[in-house]
Amino acid sequence: MLKRIDIPILSWRISNGExxxxxxxxxxxxxxxxxxxxxxxxxxxxxxxxxIYYIIFADLQAYPKERLRTCFISSG
Structure with a gap:
């Protein structure tokens, strides 16, 4: 599922999941x-x-590293 995304160059925000x-x-x-x-x-x-993982549900959001850092600083 994530093979086509250049995972290492991004920061990942994790929401609810199991x-x-x-x-x-x-x-x-x-x-x-x-x-x-x-x-x-x-x-x-x-x-x-x-x-090896058993993923029931995962909510991952990918952001450029600078963008995610800015979002967290802005939102407090």
């Missing part, structure tokens, strides 16, 4: 912890490439 890392066919930790609202593209790509 997704888990799979270990030995069992659900483990969440892909996006609830206290983490923004993830850099390099970290997202590394996590997605090095783990």
């Amino acid at each position: 997704s888990y890392r799979m270990i030995n066919d069992e659900w483990d930790e969440e892909l996006f912890p609830t206290d983490e609202k923004v993830i850099e593209g390099t970290a997202l790509e590394k996590s997605a490439e090095n783990n």
Whole structure:
């Protein structure tokens, strides 16, 4: 799904979702912890490439790094 997007050059805003890392066919930790609202593209790509996840629902929004930083500063 995200192969065509240059993930590392973007910042990602994370909204509601439910997704888990799979270990030995069992659900483990969440892909996006609830206290983490923004993830850099390099970290997202590394996590997605090095783990297997079961995604029930994910709301990810991609922004140029400068744009997302500006949005958060402006909104307080």
